[in-house]
Amino acid sequence: MSRKAIKKPLLLVLACYLGIAAVLSSCTTGSKNDPPPTGQSESPGTSGTEERKPLSITVFNNAANYQGEQTGWYGKLVKDKFNLTLNILAPQVAGDQLYKTRTAAGDLGDLLIIDNSQLEELLPAGMIMDLTDRIKNTKYLSQYVDNHFKPFNAAFEAINPDGKIYALPTFTADTSPTTFSEEIPYSSPIMPWDYYSGIGAPKLNNLDDLLDALKQMQEKYPATPDGKPIVPITLWKDWDGGSMENVRWLGNWYGFEHPTGTTTIQLNAKGDIVPLIDDNSMYKKILQFYFKANQMGLVDPDSPSQDWNKVAEKLTNKQVLLLWYSWQRGFYNTIERGRNGDGNVAVPIADTRILQNSDAYYGSGRVFAIGSKAKDPDRIIEFLDWIVSPEGMRYYTNGFEGFNYEKTEDGKFRLTEVGQTAFQNNTPVPDEYGGGGYQDGQSKINSMIMSDFVFDPDTGEFYNNNYWSATIEANKTTLTTDWQKAYNATNPTDYYIKNNMIDIVPNINTSLGSDSSEIKNKRSQISDYVKNTSWRMIFAKNQDEFDQLWEKMKSDVEGLGWADVFETDSGRAQKIIKLRAEAVASK
Template sequence: MKKLKKPNVWILATVVALTTALAGCSGNSNGEGGSTKPSPTNTAKAGEKDNAGESEDAPWVFGSEPLEFTAYTHYGWQDFPEKMEDVPLWKYLKENKQLNIKSIQAKGNHAQLMSTMMASGDLPELIYGDRYNPDIERLIDNGKIVALDPYLDKYPNLKKWLDPQLMDLLRSKDGKLYKFPNWYTNKSTNTAGYVVNKKIYNELDQPPLQTMDDLYAYLGKVKEKYGDEVVPFEPDRTVDGQGIGVLYTGFAEGNNYKSLSSDVQGVIKDNKLTSLFMDPSFRESQKFVSKLYREKLISQDMFTQDRGKVLEKLMTGRVAVYAGSGPTTYASQAHNELIKTDPEAGYFMIKPIHKAGLDQSNIHPGGYDRLGWNITTITTKAKDPEKIFAFLDWLTGPEGMTIQFFGPEGGNWKGFDENEQPIFTDQYDPAQVTEIQALNDRVMIVGNTSYIDPAKMKYENAKPPEEQNWSARYQSTITWPSANDITALNNKLNPEPDSELGDIRQKILDLITQVLAESATASSDEKVDQILDKAQADAESYGYNKLLEWRTEQWLENKKTLGME
């Protein structure tokens, strides 16, 4: 969850969609129908002078002169690379665009480090994090974040590619835009769902995997045949919701994975948000999870393992079924690794698993927010905020997005066609592209899904399914079609952190974190009910109903802003 995608332990991200704007290179023709007319972009080769640079009001051209700034990612589970050479994109930017990013490392102590930086006023110049993280909201309220509005007309990409309604939704209470969105889109970007180990599935005679009963029976067969050598069901980091949140969506039509997140903490019923603890489908799903836990059909360290451990298990083929908010990133890596030595190995994705009798078309393992997941902000400590914005705007445009996903021009691609899409060359290397995308994942901070998804599919759609990029294939056929639009439910539902409602939110967040672990590892169904009954009583004493009423108002207001009512 890039993703419950994607910073606060409950943020839905995942990662990844897995899953930009006019920037760029001139569209050089290479004999494949590309345009030779230069695009109107904000870029220049390193060392070149911007002819318009003589005017004080002219846009600064990224790459025309050196740019250096400090950067920090406000997530406990990741840091930016210590050295720019550690990831292909940053290495390219350093060598070709005269960019030097000095990464500030939290090494897991992000909350403490941010508190120290805020107290001292010694802030990074760029901060990447959760869209509504309370610390970032405090920085905005205290005038420590730069408003981006003065740059929107000067640098074309964000304004071109981001829907104006979405930009309005992203604005702060003073009406200004402080946040540069990551993975904003005009269609589904969901990467949540179920991944199945192909070799194990074939060895167990390919039984049906459609209902929860099917899943339970299959996991039992895995346990019986492989014992402790294989994890029957891998839910990734359950402390972030992840796989158990995906399971929850299969116990009632219209369930939202987002219901478990820190900025919802409730279930939609009769056009209002109601208690998660009293939701019958949540109780049923937690009983199912606890049953899997008691019978050792689910990872026994799901609340404590780090993501490196999850990847290691997948890479060695020791997982039968894997579920999460963004399983495509790790599963695609593991698939490509396993098939190197065994063509019959690897992974595939399946349609949403659901309780028997439900309509599968109304089951949504994940939703998509048209504003994406994370955000990037520029602080008032920046020596030249406009140049940092110019860099971000280039990065979210065609050239920046294409280099992030396919490497530098001249290898897998050369020039752009009349639709600003990259022209792929005969040297296109699918394995290299997969590796580039995986390695660049943690520095893709202003992703433009509206641009890059069509660019990816342009190449993949020209090939038969079995030869397509693993992630692209299953996103287009499984994860994108199974998602629902949760944009209205995913924005501005967090109250002021230091307010009464903010205190209630934090108490409910702590309670849900505790309850998820206790109920998922409960000794019986009766114990699950006891845990959730007590949680409801505690929540009511904290003011849960008041928070749900306020969030309902915000959700309905968001729907109005987006023209959904």
């Protein structure tokens, strides 16, 4: 699928109401063919910190997997440039109660990375700062904000006639509302190519074939060369939201997503809404898959007790056979290993039809905002302005020039030998950059205003180094060429498109509304019940117990207010369906 440069301004589809209406302006770089704006060779914050007082800000961050002070090379970078210290609060680490406690106190934090629905709650409470005038005075953010906002959905005009800017959507892209730029879907079957080839690379027609292949690999490759046990499937609880996260994403393999902000439904590309507890739901199909896997001895026994950090360690050591997030490959794959045919690759299953959201042209479901009681908001805006500058983008996505990457003769970039493995190896960083391990010191913000699928104005290539021409050329290794020969495709996305095995739907960024206190309470109880029962079903002793737990869950959630929450979620799904149709019509 081609990546076309967009010549029209990026539109935002995020509005907030409940008494205080707000439209959040979106950000994007210029077209691939546009020259960089003049006077931008220097980034903000380079004047030094000699006249700045030290400032420690609280970053309330739904995206973070780490809680505490940002240290390491990124911490030093921010300290040197802005005399800022970032103290991160992470609900994924501390639990959802953190949000409730801090909002009850009237101060969530200084810099906020929050969900759209939370923004809707915080605005009428007076806890979000109006950024309109401050952004007008910035060097970089002001380029990407459309001050003459034309809402994607005309209905938003009525609820925000002034077009004020209260927050900035995350991960905005520079492509189009219907383009998917990545070489592999966000969630699809991924396995080690050498192990899969080692059992004869059997064709996978369905999930049962996948389990058989995993069993064969488990028997042939029980441990890593240094003796660490290899597990076919590993699960973890700490990312569970409205339902079991590890179940949610495998549902996408068969065309159904679990829309963010909903608990009770699954939605496909045609707009069909299926209750999560329907006997034919994809949620039940994936639970059954995991249950059968556990009965075959394929599920990591650590799953009920381990957290994501332990899983990441296993991925780095190549101790897991089945991956399903595209980015999980980065924990092990390197160009050097690829030259030896070693690495994790997509292994398509014939009966799948993947549901894939397009590039986040309008942004994703979270935003950057500033708390109304923030300390020195101008300094925070300056920091955010730098984040979206070419320099800030390069540091976040690719580390240090000269250490992680270098310029080529044609003015583009290529990874250095160190840069190719710095993340996987947690390579020591030179003291001049802050010392410590590279992975340890990466930005713990774990979110971006603009995605790495934005064009660097100096190179004309995406900030994402996987798509640099130098990387693509270097990646012509045994691993990639063997895969291409086996599947007669350039990459997994190309394969799925050629074989009519993928539905790419517009990535809609809008507020789906916030729950009333009654619905919120019912949703919380239902979510907890569904998550807990899901885990019990996977580890049920036999099929009878699995079925009994399912039937009991179906009955019990009705008593918890399922019908009311389902009605709310169905209304939200209808909004998504409508906006997707409009996005397709607008391309």
